Structures are given as C-alpha cells and as structure tokens.
Amino acid sequence: MREASNRSNRHVVYETLRRKVLTLELPPGASLSENELAASLGVSRTPVRESLILLGEEGLVRVFPKVGSFVSRVDAARVADAQFLREAVELAAFDDIPATLDPAVLAELRANLEQQRAPGLDLETFFGLDEAFHHGLLRLSGHGNAWSTVVAAKGHLDRARRLGLHETNGVGRFVDEHHAILDAVVSGNISHARDSLRAHLRAVFDDIEKTRRRSPELFAADDGSVPVRRSIAVWE
Amino acid sequence: MREASNRSNRHVVYETLRRKVLTLELPPGASLSENELAASLGVSRTPVRESLILLGEEGLVRVFPKVGSFVSRVDAARVADAQFLREAVELAAFDDIPATLDPAVLAELRANLEQQRAPGLDLETFFGLDEAFHHGLLRLSGHGNAWSTVVAAKGHLDRARRLGLHETNGVGRFVDEHHAILDAVVSGNISHARDSLRAHLRAVFDDIEKTRRRSPELFAADDGSVPVRRSIAVWE
DNA sequence: TCGACGCTGCTTACATACAAGACCTGCCAC
DNA sequence: GTGGCAGGTCTTGTATGTAAGCAGCGTCGA
Structure with missing residues (x-):
C-alpha cells in the first residue's frame, strides 16, 4: 500500500504556506483569504482551508470565524x-x-x-x-x-x-x-x-x-484583537 | 469580535473523537470512515475529515489515502x-x-x-x-x-x-x-x-x-502495514 | 456635526457533488 | 484447482455550492 506520506495537494499547500510564514515572506498580520490563496496556488479552497486549520493549531495563523484568517503576530x-x-x-x-x-x-x-x-x-x-x-x-x-x-x-x-x-x-x-x-x-x-x-x-x-x-511593533501582543483589514496595508 | 474558541461543529467532533480514542472506546485498529462518522454524529464529512486530519497530526489516527482511516496502534x-x-x-x-x-x-x-x-x-x-x-x-x-x-x-x-x-x-x-x-x-x-x-x-x-x-498485541508495531479490513472484526 | 440604520461585499463554516484509486469478489479460462 | 482479469463498492482527495455572520460605508435623520 502507498504510504500516507504521498505528497497530496494539501501537503504541498501546507508546507508552502508554513515556509512563507516562517521566512516572514508572509509577515505577521497578513491576510490569508482562502479564496485568494486557492486561486494563487491553483487549487480549490479545500486543501487551503485544511492547511490553515493546521497552521492555526501551530499558532502561526489565527482564524477568526466569518471574518478572516491572518498570520499571527510574533507573541x-x-x-x-x-x-x-x-x-x-x-x-x-x-x-x-x-x-x-x-x-x-x-x-x-x-x-x-x-x-x-x-x-x-x-x-x-x-x-x-x-x-x-x-x-x-x-x-x-x-x-x-x-x-x-x-x-x-x-x-x-x-x-x-x-x-x-x-x-x-x-x-x-x-x-x-x-x-x-x-x-x-x-x-x-x-x-x-x-x-x-x-x-x-x-x-x-x-x-x-x-x-x-x-x-x-513586530511583537505586538497577540491578545485576540482584530487585525483591522486596513492595517494589512502596513505590510503591503 | 467573537473568539475563535467558539465551539464549532469541528471542535465538538474533534474533541469527541479524541476522547473516544484516548479512553480506548475507539480501540487501536478501529476503522474511522468519514461517511460513517459523519452520519453517526449528525454532521457532514467536512468537520469529520478536518478532525481526522488533526488527530492524524497527533499520531492518534493513521490516514491511508483512498483506503481508510484507522485508530493507530499504541506504538x-x-x-x-x-x-x-x-x-x-x-x-x-x-x-x-x-x-x-x-x-x-x-x-x-x-x-x-x-x-x-x-x-x-x-x-x-x-x-x-x-x-x-x-x-x-x-x-x-x-x-x-x-x-x-x-x-x-x-x-x-x-x-x-x-x-x-x-x-x-x-x-x-x-x-x-x-x-x-x-x-x-x-x-x-x-x-x-x-x-x-x-x-x-x-x-x-x-x-x-x-x-x-x-x-x-495491543502494542503491535505501527510500521505502516495495512490494517486489513477484515481484521477490524477483531475489535467488534 | 454626529449617531443610527441598512445595504453591500467580504469572510469562514458546512454540505454536497465529483474524481480517482484500492480492495474484494466472482467469474472465466486453462 | 488455480491464476488472472473485470467489475462493483468502498475509501479518501478535491472542487464547488450554500448558509450565516461580521465589517465598512454611505445615507438619512436629528
């Protein structure tokens, strides 16, 4: 049987996003829209969403239901x-x-x-x-x-x-x-x-x-405050 | 803003499954079909699948693509x-x-x-x-x-x-x-x-x-061998 | 001038449809 | 009897549709 380590789309997306977050290519506060990421990575929202959930568990991403997902600040x-x-x-x-x-x-x-x-x-x-x-x-x-x-x-x-x-x-x-x-x-x-x-x-x-x-400013307290959408511009 | 800790369906499913695995109510080797779990928990495959992925990261579940998901053996x-x-x-x-x-x-x-x-x-x-x-x-x-x-x-x-x-x-x-x-x-x-x-x-x-x-027998080596479907009957 | 209200557009959460592969079973040829 | 092939049925992986909620902004009224 094939190993579970087969690189599925989700694995690729997860590793890509994780690398970009750790290297600060995706800086703290950056918006991570499922739709945008899916489009730019050429996959559907599903593997993107699953990756964001995993990154959320690691604390690298904060997911605010119905609002958005953002790269967490360095706490x-x-x-x-x-x-x-x-x-x-x-x-x-x-x-x-x-x-x-x-x-x-x-x-x-x-x-x-x-x-x-x-x-x-x-x-x-x-x-x-x-x-x-x-x-x-x-x-x-x-x-x-x-x-x-x-x-x-x-x-x-x-x-x-x-x-x-x-x-x-x-x-x-x-x-x-x-x-x-x-x-x-x-x-x-x-x-x-x-x-x-x-x-x-x-x-x-x-x-x-x-x-x-x-x-x-890079270490702002990660106290659950909403990253205002406009504030993303700080990084763009 | 609402906290991300709002108990969504996924959180409930995840915690339910995790508890059942840790208490051995779902014993090592048990089959965890996304469809069956979704039906029995009264939700769709989506939150079930996301929970299985998380449990897989913890090593409590093994996901074999296109084959099935199983409670991992105690390694x-x-x-x-x-x-x-x-x-x-x-x-x-x-x-x-x-x-x-x-x-x-x-x-x-x-x-x-x-x-x-x-x-x-x-x-x-x-x-x-x-x-x-x-x-x-x-x-x-x-x-x-x-x-x-x-x-x-x-x-x-x-x-x-x-x-x-x-x-x-x-x-x-x-x-x-x-x-x-x-x-x-x-x-x-x-x-x-x-x-x-x-x-x-x-x-x-x-x-x-x-x-x-x-x-x-409860600690069988978790070496990636396939849990044959029939073998699940051992636990049923 | 300022506050309240509703519309608009975005988001994630969930449900479902479709695709692709693996296993089992039974048939068939030998 | 036995090997091999084909089909049926299960699985997960992915794509997409639907629902519900929040933020922002303009408008309207005082």
Missing part, C-alpha cells in the same frame, strides 16, 4: 514558551548520550559544521543547517523523534530569530558555539556540553529579546 | 518519546519555581489532591485530576503554556497508561507520590521534588512496560 510569551521547551528537551537529551556515538550521525554533524563555515553563506541556508545540527544532537541521544514536537512548537521562536538575525553582524559566533558543543560531546564531557548548549540557546534568545526592544 | 517508540518529552519539560520547570508560590495555583493543587483521595474514585476521574495536577505543577513555575505541547505529544502515552491501570490494583500509590512531590515543592526542597517527580514518572512508565510485556 513574546509564545517565543519564551518555545525557548523553554527546546532548552528542556535538548538539555535532557544530553543525559542519554551513549558512550559510543553513532558514527553515521556524527559524520553528518561534522559535514554540517563544515557547511556552516562556507563563505558567503546566506541566512536561509544557515537556518536549515542549524535546524539539522540541533536535530542531529537529539539523534545522538536516541531522542530524534522528539524534534518534530519541538519544531511544531517553535514557530514563533523561528520567526523571532529571523527578525533578529537580519539585524546582527553574522552567524559566525553561533557556528563557533556549535563547534564547541560538538567537541564537548565527542570528548565525552557531557557536563561541559550541557553548559555550552545552554549558553548557546540563551544567546540566541537574548538576541531575540534585543530585537524585540528595538522593533516592538 | 512503544512513541510512548517512550512522549515519556522523554514530558519528563524533560516537567523536570526543567522545577528549576524555575519561584521562592513564593502562587497561592491560587497552590490552593488548586491542594484541592485536587483532596479529590484524588476521595473514596470510590473511578479511573477516568483520576486521569482528569492527574492531568490537572501535573499541569498545575507546570503553572507554579510559570510554564503552564508548555502543557498544551506535552498534551498534544503524549496521546500514545495516555492510551498506554489506561491499558496499564486497568490491570493494576489502584492508584493509591500514585496519589501518595503526588503528595510527596507537592510537599517537597512547598518546603522549598526543589532537588528532592525533582527526584520525587522523576521517580513518579518513571514508575508510571514502568507500569506501562509491564503491560506491554503482558499484552503485546
């Missing part, structure tokens, strides 16, 4: 929630790292770090590598499956990171930290690895907080 | 994943418990424990209280929002717990452990609280493992 509280979750999971995983590391995963992590050092790395590529790196750390401990839960919960965090990194001087520092973390893991110094990873995650979070203080 | 790997996640989150939360506890949450936790001691407590009521208790512990640390993520991820764990508890002698031991955990938190002995909570969660997990060895 500082949700960012903090996601930060707490990922830190809890990633640090706990280190407790379960086996004495002998899976060589395949290790090789993948090293290759990943090589690519992070590539000159002229653009931001989106770095984000992809960063995701894969942290996922790889989880896999080293045998808890790779927990990553999907973290991913689903950290949509707000990712958007905030993008907002932040566009204003920083580069990602070199984060790459250095990745190296330090992996070195500590390989050398068996789990305690040091934990400290390094925590410091790394906190640094990322501090970066976000800095951005929030600098551009508070 | 031991997923149970372990959920156990790891909840343990990581709940233990990490204890690190952030403030010196002075929120009196409202504390009172709620104490009232909850009282009810857990009620004579003749039925299992489903205990489950509800247990959920609220652990959620309350998270709220004490200010990380109450993380609970929803844990809930979404631990569907398999909950079903396995129900399978297990139906075979045990009662929940008295778990209630005692709840008391010990809260006492440690109140007395400010966070280290002890952590140890107690970890032991408690591990005890629950061990109970599940025991059940799995005793009733392996």
